[in-house]
Amino acid sequence: MAKLDITMGSDEVISRIKQLQSGGGSINKKQVKQHDPELMRSALYYFPSWEHAVKNAELL
Structure with a gap:
């Protein structure tokens, strides 16, 4: 399995x-x-889900 960059x-x-x-x-x-697979990959690396990442962005 390839390492995620x-x-x-x-x-x-x-x-x-x-x-x-x-x-x-x-x-x-x-x-x-x-449109931005790199953003999605990175978001899922730091957050349990895309929805979590979006929620964090809205709170800050």
Whole structure:
């Protein structure tokens, strides 16, 4: 099994999600997976689920 290449820190994951939200982009799991797989991979590395990552971004 290939090692996941995590290129973002958790703070960068949060800021990318916030950028998507404020820029009117979709934070729909399926869409992010298609358009920004790196963000999805990193988010799932730091958070138990995509929903957790989004919730954290909304709280900060």
